[in-house]
Each structure stands twice: as structure tokens, then as C-alpha cells.
Amino acid sequence: MAQRSIIITGGAGFIGNHVVRLFATKYPDYKIICLDKLTYAGNLDNLEDLVGLPNYVFVQADICDYDRILALMQEHAVDGIIHLAAESHVDRSIEDPFTFARTNVMGTLSLLQAAKTYWESLPEGYEGKRFYHISTDEVYGTLSFDDTFFTEQTKYDPHSPYSASKASSDHFVRAFHDTYGMPTVITNCSNNYGPNQFPEKLIPLFIRNICERKPLPVYGKGENVRDWLYVVDHARAIDLIFHKGKTADTYNIGGFNEWRNIDLIKVIIRTVDRLLGRPDGADDDLITYVTDRKGHDLRYAIDSTKLKTELGWEPSLQFEEGIEKTVRWYLDNQTWIDRIASGEYRQGIQE
Numbered sequence: 439m440a441q442r443s444i445i446i447t448g449g450a451g452f453i454g455n456h457v458v459r460l461f462a463t464k465y466p467d468y469k470i471i472c473l474d475k476l477t478y479a480g481n482l483d484n485l486e487d488l489v490g491l492p493n494y495v496f497v498q499a500d501i502c503d504y505d506r507i508l509a510l511m512q513e514h515a516v517d518g519i520i521h522l523a524a525e526s527h528v529d530r531s532i533e534d535p536f537t538f539a540r541t542n543v544m545g546t547l548s549l550l551q552a553a554k555t556y557w558e559s560l561p562e563g564y565e566g567k568r569f570y571h572i573s574t575d576e577v578y579g580t581l582s583f584d585d586t587f588f589t590e591q592t593k594y595d596p597h598s599p600y601s602a603s604k605a606s607s608d609h610f611v612r613a614f615h616d617t618y619g620m621p622t623v624i625t626n627c628s629n630n631y632g633p634n635q636f637p638e639k640l641i642p643l644f645i646r647n648i649c650e651r652k653p654l655p656v657y658g659k660g661e662n663v664r665d666w667l668y669v670v671d672h673a674r675a676i677d678l679i680f681h682k683g684k685t686a687d688t689y690n691i692g693g694f695n696e697w698r699n700i701d702l703i704k705v706i707i708r709t710v711d712r713l714l715g716r717p718d719g720a721d722d723d724l725i726t727y728v729t730d731r732k733g734h735d736l737r738y739a740i741d742s743t744k745l746k747t748e749l750g751w752e753p754s755l756q757f758e759e760g761i762e763k764t765v766r767w768y769l770d771n772q773t774w775i776d777r778i779a780s781g782e783y784r785q786g787i788q789e
Contacts, residue, residue: 443469443516447501447549448523450474452635453572455484456673457520462494464677469493471514474523475500476787479636483774483783498788501545507552519553520570520680521546524604527638528576531600532732542603543610546571550614557620569622570680571611575665575692576601577626580735583663587741588626590688597733615686623683625676627691628740631760632669633767637778641761644703645768646775648710648721658730660700663737667693668760671753678749689749692740695757700725705758709765 444461448454449472462470472488474480476498488494495514499506501523510516524542525531531538550569557567578588579595596602614620631641644654675691683689697705707721745751755763768775777783 441465441467442518443471443514444518444520445471445473445510445514445516446520446522447473448480448521449496450476450480450482450484451522452479452639453630453669453672454522455481455634456632456669457522457676458485458494459488460673460677462488462491466493469495469514471510471516472496473499473501473510476784478784481634481636481778481783482787483777484634502540502548504548504552507548508555511552511556516553516556517566518568518570518680519549520572520676521549522572524572526574526600528598528600529731531598531603535599535603538599538603539606542600543606546607547610550610550620554614554618554620558618564619564621567621568680568685569611569614569620570676570683571608571622571624572676573608573624573626574601574604575626575628575690575738575740576735577605577608578738581737581739583737585737585739587692587739588690589741590626590690590744597735612686621685623679623685624688625679625691626688626740627672627675628665628667628693628738630667630669630672632764633771634774635669637775640699640702641706641764642768642775644706645710645765648707648724649714649769651721651724653726654703654707654724655726655728656700656703657728657734659727660698660703660725661736662699662734663696663739664699664702665692665739666695666697666702666757666760667691668753668755668764671755674754675745675751678751679745682749684748689745690740690742691745691751692742693753693757694740694742695753696737696739697757705761706765709761710769713765713769
């Protein structure tokens with residue numbers, strides 16, 4: 439019998455596939471159930487190297503399907519949930535807030551209720567169980583350049599439909615602990631980057647556009663600031679917090695790595711041009727300023743001091759090193775990108 443049985447939701451997505459890979463390879467005595475609805479951002483190509491592992495199971499399911507989730511928990515005797523599944527693109531949330539409310543709020547509630555129902559039916563109840571909910575720094579709102587950082591005590595102040603839906607899901611997780619005693623933990627992370635990120639997001643989009651000499655659309659004047667975290671470091675933090683984090687607590691995960699968007703873009707241009715053998719600055723003219731996003735938060739910056747002090751985690755990569763690894767991965771995995779661009783990666787998927 440497996441030492442632990444864990445459902446990881448959103449496991450075919452960007453962050454999720456790195457978490458699934460870490461858990462499935464690091465803990466061969468765990469059963470890892472990778473659950474994903476396989477919407478546009480879910481990609482089974484991300485998990486090809488795990489097929490055949492005896493402790494890895496993939497299940498295509500919707501987290502809003504309460505009956506299916508409950509049946510999966512019973513079938514696999516699940517004692518842990520790591521919940522990453524979410525709609526996460528701010529621009530899409532502005533166009534279609536209903537989808538974000540359904541997935542991020544009602545989907546989280548469905549998981550919570552299924553976990554409650556199953557775990558309360560067991561003789562040991564909640565003993566040895568954990569519901570780990572991954573959230574975002576965007577629930578905290580925005581910072582000015584004079585502010586310090588978001589901490590775990592920062593008041594929630596979401597400004598987009600995406601961040602509002604994540605804030606709501608956070609509140610439901612805390613409510614299930616306070617009302618039912620469910621052993622929960624929440625983390626709020628900064629912007630992730632690295633291999634396997636869906637190409638609509640800023641860094642992979644710009645790498646591809648530079649390669650093809652297409653415009654690089656920059657919101658406003660490019661002065662918005664984000665804290666960037668290498669995705670593998672985020673997966674390491676999730677592993678640590680799942681096993682050692684305090685029940686009912688919150689941990690911020692960030693890179694202490696703030697960049698103005700325009701400065702970030704120039705680093706990406708220099709890195710891509712160098713690796714492609716182009717002259718330095720050859721593609722600077724691709725930068726194109728466009729109308730700013732509605733409700734665009736000025737600055738996000740995460741204080742991860744608590745996580746470092748209590749559990750000993752800190753980022754393993756400096757940003758320039760992480761960007762170098764990221765750009766090389768996209769340049770070396772053109773087939774992965776082409777399959778997304780053509781839609782081939784979705785062939786055979788049942789909607």
C-alpha cells in the first residue's frame with residue numbers, strides 16, 4: 439500500500455506538471471493522481487516522461503464535478519490534495535469572468551466538500567490529511583514604489599476578476615478549516631517562469647516573438663513591476679510546505695526578484711539574440727507599446743521571509759541564470775511549441 443495517496447489538480451498545466459514530476463520521482467512510495475480537465479492550458483506533452491511510472495496515474499476530470507472527485511478520493515484512498523487547477527490569465531478573466539468564478543471558486547468548493555465528505559467518513563477522520571491550496575500574490579492588490587512587500591498579514595484587495603476569484607477560493611479554504619476543522623494550508627506565490635509555460639504568457643510569448651521577429655506588445659510604458667520565481671523553485675517550496683507547513687497557516691512564496699516589465703523584456707531580448715547568434719540589441723525595435731490593461735496593478739512584491747525562517751526555503755537560481763535556462767528550453771523544444779501553435783497537442787482529448 440502506498441505511503442501516501444495525493445491528488446494534484448491542474449497537473450498537466452505549467453506549475454502543476456513540475457509539481458507532479460517532483461512528487462512522482464522523489465517519492466516512489468506515494469501514489470500520485472494527476473487530475474486535469476485538459477482545457478486549452480492543459481497539455482499531456484508536459485507529462486510524457488512520467489508515463490509508465492508505477493506510482494503515477496493520470497485522470498481527466500473537472501474539479502467542479504463533485505461526484506467524480508468524491509469517487510476518485512474513495513477509489514484511491516486519497517489523504518492529500520495539492521490544488522493548483524485554476525484559470526489564471528488576467529486578460530481572459532476581464533473578457534470572461536464567469537469561467538473564472540466557476541473554476542476558481544466553485545471548483546475549489548467542490549474539492550473541499552468532497553474531501554470533507556470522504557475524510558469525515560473514515561475512522562481516523564482528518565488525522566494525517568492535508569488540503570493544500572495554491573493561490574497568488576494578486577489577491578493582495580497592488581503596491582506603490584514606496585511600499586515594501588506583501589506579507590502573510592497584508593489585507594486582501596483584489597482588482598481583477600481573476601484575483602477576485604482566487605481571493606474567494608482562499609476564503610473558502612480558510613472557512614473549511616475554521617468550520618469543520620479540515621487541515622488546510624495556503625500559499626500565495628509571485629509570477630512563475632520556466633519550461634512548459636503556455637505560450638500566451640509574457641516570457642514564452644516574447645521568446646517566440648523575438649525568434650520570429652514579431653512585435654513585443656508592452657502594456658502602457660512597461661513600468662509595472664513583478665516579482666519572478668523560477669517554477670522548479672516553486673515546486674520545491676510546495677513539496678516542503680505540504681510536508682512541513684503548519685496546519686491552517688499561510689506562506690508567501692516569492693523570488694525577492696523584482697523587475698520592471700520593460701527591463702525584463704530587454705533581458706529576454708539580449709538572451710535570445712545572444713543564443714541565436716544575433717548582434718546585441720538587434721531586436722530592440724520589436725518593442726511595441728500598447729494601451730494599458732484595465733485595472734493594471736502597478737507592483738507586486740512578495741516577502742518570503744517567513745518561509746525561509748520557519749522551513750528553510752529560498753530560491754536556488756538567480757534570475758539571469760533562470761532566464762538563460764528558460765530561453766534555452768524554449769529554443770531546444772520547438773516541437774513542443776509547434777504542437778501548441780497548430781493545436782495538435784489537443785488531438786484525441788475528449789472535451
